Amino acid sequence: xNSSYPLDxxxxxxxxxxxxxxxxxxxxxxxxxxxxxxxxKTLITSDMDMHIQGGKVFVDRLILAMAALASRTSxxxxxxxxxxxxxxxxxxEVNELQISNNWSEIILxxxxxxxxxxxxxxxxxxxxxxxxxxxxxxxxxASVGDGVFTIHGWPALLPLxxxxxxxxxSANSSSxxxxxYLSLLRAVRAWLPRCGMxxxxxxxxxxxxxxxxxxxxxxxxxxxxxxxxxSCQAVQELLGVAEYPTSDGSLKLEALLAVCRQLTALGGxxxxxxxxxxxxxxxxxxxxxxxxxxxxxxxxxxADAEAVLQFILQCCSRPPRSLAFLAFDLFQDLQELYSxxxxxxxxxxxxxxxxxxxQWTMQLLALLxxxxxxxxxxxxxxxxxxxxxxxxxLALRDPRLGLQEALEASCSVLQGQYFELxxxxxxxxxxxxxxxxxxxxxxxxxxxxxxxxxxxRQEASLQAAASPLVSFLVHFVLSSLGSASVRGSLxxxxxxxxxxxxxxxxxxxxSSSQLSELYPAAVGFxxxxxxxxxxxxxxxxxxxxHQLVIHGAGPSGPLTPALLAQLVQATAACATHTQTHTxxxxxxxxxLTRSIVGGRVLGSPDQQQQYLLALAGPMVTALPALLxxxxxxxx
Numbered sequence: 001x002n003s004s005y006p007l008d009x010x011x012x013x014x015x016x017x018x019x020x021x022x023x024x025x026x027x028x029x030x031x032x033x034x035x036x037x038x039x040x041k042t043l044i045t046s047d048m049d050m051h052i053q054g055g056k057v058f059v060d061r062l063i064l065a066m067a068a069l070a071s072r073t074s075x076x077x078x079x080x081x082x083x084x085x086x087x088x089x090x091x092x093e094v095n096e097l098q099i100s101n102n103w104s105e106i107i108l109x110x111x112x113x114x115x116x117x118x119x120x121x122x123x124x125x126x127x128x129x130x131x132x133x134x135x136x137x138x139x140x141x142a143s144v145g146d147g148v149f150t151i152h153g154w155p156a157l158l159p160l161x162x163x164x165x166x167x168x169x170s171a172n173s174s175s176x177x178x179x180x181y182l183s184l185l186r187a188v189r190a191w192l193p194r195c196g197m198x199x200x201x202x203x204x205x206x207x208x209x210x211x212x213x214x215x216x217x218x219x220x221x222x223x224x225x226x227x228x229x230x231s232c233q234a235v236q237e238l239l240g241v242a243e244y245p246t247s248d249g250s251l252k253l254e255a256l257l258a259v260c261r262q263l264t265a266l267g268g269x270x271x272x273x274x275x276x277x278x279x280x281x282x283x284x285x286x287x288x289x290x291x292x293x294x295x296x297x298x299x300x301x302x303a304d305a306e307a308v309l310q311f312i313l314q315c316c317s318r319p320p321r322s323l324a325f326l327a328f329d330l331f332q333d334l335q336e337l338y339s340x341x342x343x344x345x346x347x348x349x350x351x352x353x354x355x356x357x358x359q360w361t362m363q364l365l366a367l368l369x370x371x372x373x374x375x376x377x378x379x380x381x382x383x384x385x386x387x388x389x390x391x392x393x394l395a396l397r398d399p400r401l402g403l404q405e406a407l408e409a410s411c412s413v414l415q416g417q418y419f420e421l422x423x424x425x426x427x428x429x430x431x432x433x434x435x436x437x438x439x440x441x442x443x444x445x446x447x448x449x450x451x452x453x454x455x456x457r458q459e460a461s462l463q464a465a466a467s468p469l470v471s472f473l474v475h476f477v478l479s480s481l482g483s484a485s486v487r488g489s490l491x492x493x494x495x496x497x498x499x500x501x502x503x504x505x506x507x508x509x510x511s512s513s514q515l516s517e518l519y520p521a522a523v524g525f526x527x528x529x530x531x532x533x534x535x536x537x538x539x540x541x542x543x544x545x546h547q548l549v550i551h552g553a554g555p556s557g558p559l560t561p562a563l564l565a566q567l568v569q570a571t572a573a574c575a576t577h578t579q580t581h582t583x584x585x586x587x588x589x590x591x592l593t594r595s596i597v598g599g600r601v602l603g604s605p606d607q608q609q610q611y612l613l614a615l616a617g618p619m620v621t622a623l624p625a626l627l628x629x630x631x632x633x634x635x
Contacts, residue, residue, distance in 0.1 A: 014061035025073075037069055040065060088106050186230060198242075204251055214231075216232070253297070291329065317367075328405065361407075369444040425444070439490050449503070478522060481525075501548070509552040509554070523567065565611070567592055
């Protein structure tokens with residue numbers, strides 16, 4: 001309470017008091033609790049200007065301490081709420097409530113109200129005591145002050161909040177509106193879950209509050225990023241409130257459309273120069289609004305639904321790339337609706353879905369493309385010390401985080417157009433010189449195809465649609481990326497190429513496929529890539545080589561005795577000249593060994609023994625040196 005002390009000292013003391021109230025309140029007598037409550041109340045209200053000026057952070061802890069005391073002592077709970085209400089409103093000449101004209105008092109009252117719900121939820125109370133506290137609020141006879149304002153349960157304060165909104169809209173003091181809006185938003189957001197109020201119920205019963213939360217353009221102008229983020233999060237929380245009884249379907253749709261139109265009214269330049277957290281809150285809300293009743297919006301308000309989808313695409317096109325994660329589930333929902341052929345009513349919406357998914361796929365391809373600065377990036381994935389841009393792109397490319405499902409959903413909707421879109425991105429590259437200049441576009445297409453190939457393999461129609469592009473890219477990789485200069489300088493491209501060839505195993509290692517004629521060249525390309533300088537590219541080559549050799553030695557595989565002999569000879573020579581047997585080389589030896597003993601390629605036991613000895617010889621020869629090295633290390 002001593003203003004002569006620095007603010008950080010006062011904050012430290014207030015925070016310690018708050019923690020003591022939360023943990024050790026039971027050590028105080030009833031009289032001491034009464035004294036502490038009144039002292040906190042006096043201290044908080046002693047200097048109203050500090051609620052707008054410099055002492056806000058210090059006072060926040062005092063407010064939390066007072067809320068913590070009230071939530072743990074049911075006798076003070078109604079008094080606490082009453083004090084909050086009387087900060088916001090007062091009696092006029094005819095004994096009716098009117099909103100205070102003192103902005104500092106209103107902000108204090110709102111902040112007091114904001115604190116109590118969270119403290120009630122977090123208080124370490126028994127069930128009986130918690131029920132007692134809730135009954136203090138829910139009791140219809142509980143009055144505030146002189147009986148002018150009566151609390152009829154948690155929802156009773158919503159009309160009060162609405163009155164504050166109307167008063168705020170008529171005020172002219174723009175310098176204080178931002179802090180007022182923020183305090184009001186946070187108080188409303190804290191109380192709405194207690195009220196069981198859904199978005200459509202708020203829309204129909206408390207329109208000023210709905211407008212406060214959902215008029216994002218006005219909110220953005222008043223308070224900028226922080227206020228807009230708070231508003232979006234509040235509306236999204238309302239979307240998750242289960243209604244009982246359920247509202248009329250048309251009313252629910254009307255409320256959703258009102259939110260949709262306010263989102264798109266933010267304008268085409270919204271995402272420019274915005275903080276990533278704000279864009280994330282806006283995109284999350286836009287996705288939640290659409291997914292809550294996507295079918296109805298597409299059928300009954302197609303123009304509004306498409307406008308929100310375009311808005312989402314626009315926001316996701318900016319950094320950080322992780323914004324795209326927020327839209328993955330939405331586009332999978334679109335794919336499920338599109339693929340439901342039994343729903344004939346959706347026929348009118350399918351062209352819209354296809355159009356938006358086309359744009360989404362183009363945007364994803366752009367987001368997955370390495371930036372110009374990537375020429376200096378290391379090829380190894382998962383390394384520490386990466387920049388934010390590198391981590392952002394690697395996270396988006398991680399198929400375990402939803403990318404694979406998102407790309408497969410796009411492929412399912414677009415069918416042949418999906419591969420036409422990818423093919424148009426690489427059609428201009430015809431030789432290695434063009435690739436060296438603009439390798440990022442080729443790499444992105446190879447990566448996307450590698451990620452999608454699992455879904456392509458399971459559907460015959462997709463295999464037929466993908467065949468021309470896959471054939472072109474396999475020829476392109478083998479002819480344009482085989483030179484030593486390309487292998488040495490474009491490690492990220494080589495990594496994508498190795499993975500792509502591995503994902504094409506079901507085509508290359510199948511004698512009935514037209515691509516099987518390229519099997520020897522593909523195996524040779526991967527074998528050469530085993531020794532590339534990048535561990536990540538080398539490991540990808542080893543994995544793909546292993547798949548091709550094992551499947552090629554199968555009943556319908558194209559692996560021939562002559563090719564197997566060449567591979568065994570080359571592997572043995574490589575093992576002889578390698579000081580340490582690397583994991584990629586060990587994986588290659590394992591694949592060849594399994595092919596030798598499988599029996600289909602080599603029918604003669606003598607040949608099998610000869611090839612096995614050729615593979616094992618370098619390893620046996622290296623054992624003495626390995627033992628000496630181990631002994632030296634142990635010493």
